[in-house]
Amino acid sequence: MHDISGLFPAHENLGAISVERAVAELRAGRPVVLAEATGRLLVYPAEQLDKTSAETLERIGGARLILSMQRLERLGVARDAPGLIALPRIDLDRIAALIMDEEARIDAPVVHPIPAEEAALDLLRLAQLLPAAILIKLDAPVAGVNEVAGCDIRAFRARKITSLRLIGRAPVPLEGATHSEIVVFRGGEGLRDQAAVIVGTPDLAGPVHVRLHSACLTGDLFGSLKCDCGDQLRHTAKFMAENGGGVILYLDQEGRGNGLSNKIRAYGLQAQGHDTYDADEILGFGLDQRRFGYAARMLDLLGVTRVRLMTNNPKKIEALRAAGLDVSDQRIQGRPTPQNIHYLATKRDRAGHLLDVDVPTAED
Numbered sequence: 001m002h003d004i005s006g007l008f009p010a011h012e013n014l015g016a017i018s019v020e021r022a023v024a025e026l027r028a029g030r031p032v033v034l035a036e037a038t039g040r041l042l043v044y045p046a047e048q049l050d051k052t053s054a055e056t057l058e059r060i061g062g063a064r065l066i067l068s069m070q071r072l073e074r075l076g077v078a079r080d081a082p083g084l085i086a087l088p089r090i091d092l093d094r095i096a097a098l099i100m101d102e103e104a105r106i107d108a109p110v111v112h113p114i115p116a117e118e119a120a121l122d123l124l125r126l127a128q129l130l131p132a133a134i135l136i137k138l139d140a141p142v143a144g145v146n147e148v149a150g151c152d153i154r155a156f157r158a159r160k161i162t163s164l165r166l167i168g169r170a171p172v173p174l175e176g177a178t179h180s181e182i183v184v185f186r187g188g189e190g191l192r193d194q195a196a197v198i199v200g201t202p203d204l205a206g207p208v209h210v211r212l213h214s215a216c217l218t219g220d221l222f223g224s225l226k227c228d229c230g231d232q233l234r235h236t237a238k239f240m241a242e243n244g245g246g247v248i249l250y251l252d253q254e255g256r257g258n259g260l261s262n263k264i265r266a267y268g269l270q271a272q273g274h275d276t277y278d279a280d281e282i283l284g285f286g287l288d289q290r291r292f293g294y295a296a297r298m299l300d301l302l303g304v305t306r307v308r309l310m311t312n313n314p315k316k317i318e319a320l321r322a323a324g325l326d327v328s329d330q331r332i333q334g335r336p337t338p339q340n341i342h343y344l345a346t347k348r349d350r351a352g353h354l355l356d357v358d359v360p361t362a363e364d
């Protein structure tokens with residue numbers, strides 16, 4: 001027998017790997033078992049339910065639906081924590097309404113979750129699925145299911161920060177910033193690698209212009225007029241090229257961390273008149289899912305300690321300060337368009353973004 005134990009990563013990574021496996025299973029529409037000292041829980045994503053999975057879950061019995069605090073609030077139940085609803089029957093239409101319908105109201109008692117059940121909800125968020133799962137307490141073994149420990153889910157984000165590694169770097173000339181280098185890191189809590197763009201040759205010992213830019217496929221790549229992302233990205237690179245260089249971290253946080261599918265679902269709700277935050281809340285998400293701890297770690301790996309942060313988002317400033325960086329900030333204006341002006345004003349009014357926007361009134 002060959003001994004291949006040396007091919008497996010160090011012991012401290014195993015927990016994070018088990019979470020990533022669980023995330024892959026859930027995204028593929030497969031169940032996972034969440035193990036805690038209190039017992040074992042079968043977890044199935046509510047958005048993946050179909051006739052066969054519903055029948056199977058109903059046969060096992062004891063199914064409950066866990067929903068986030070934001071979703072419960074939308075369903076007319078004010079709460080400060082997630083909650084569970086018993087599902088004596090797995091009715092596909094009712095569950096679809098409970099997880100996504102704007103008009104649905106709750107018709108059953110809501111129970112407070114235990115930590116294992118809250119960890120299940122967090123797993124769904126990491127998988128960038130809707131934060132809604134069918135849970136069943138298991139009193140008998142189940143075969144062929146991936147198992148994940150609640151403690152590993154809770155430790156996942158911090159572990160991903162410490163395991164972040166620089167994989168490669170190469171010069172890539174950019175429009176408006178021809179002297180640029182792209183550096184790629186593996187890790188972070190998103191589902192892909194993270195990139196940093198080093199524009200010019202910034203003095204890493206002094207305060208460095210830095211932008212934390214969350215991925216926005218629609219804005220950055222397709223030039224969507226609904227947001228200011230693409231414009232800010234290109235403007236920042238050009239500004240840095242003309243002002244002593246800088247570092248742009250391009251973070252795998254599409255849709256404020258909710259993922260592309262949920263962002264497009266939210267855009268669908270926005271097309272019906274909801275603002276950017278209401279649309280996310282209807283889907284069960286909070287104001288902003290993003291955490292910036294791993295961005296601080298990327299800066300650390302690049303040797304940056306003093307930052308002139310190009311942002312209007314106070315949460316980014318706070319997050320880097322909390323991670324020990326010396327941060328001063330600099331406003332960055334995205335181009336207002338008739339299509340994004342309300343989005344910009346909403347970020348200012350509801351999330352405290354430091355934006356200077358003039359929304360035309362009906363009289364203008």
Ligand SMILES: Nc1nc2c(ncn2[C@@H]2O[C@H](COP(=O)(O)OP(=O)(O)OP(=O)(O)O)[C@@H](O)[C@H]2O)c(=O)[nH]1
Nearest residue numbers: 212213214215216227253254255256276311312313
């Ligand atoms: N969920 C959701 N995400 C959106 C929407 N519009 C844009 N986004 C995402 O919001 C994020 C924008 O992030 P950033 O460019 O870092 O900007 P910001 O948080 O507004 O802060 P600064 O630009 O630094 O002031 C990207 O991940 C976009 O994909 C939306 O309507 N709903």
Ligand SMILES: [Zn+2]
Nearest residue numbers: 216219227229
């Ligand atoms: Zn955008």
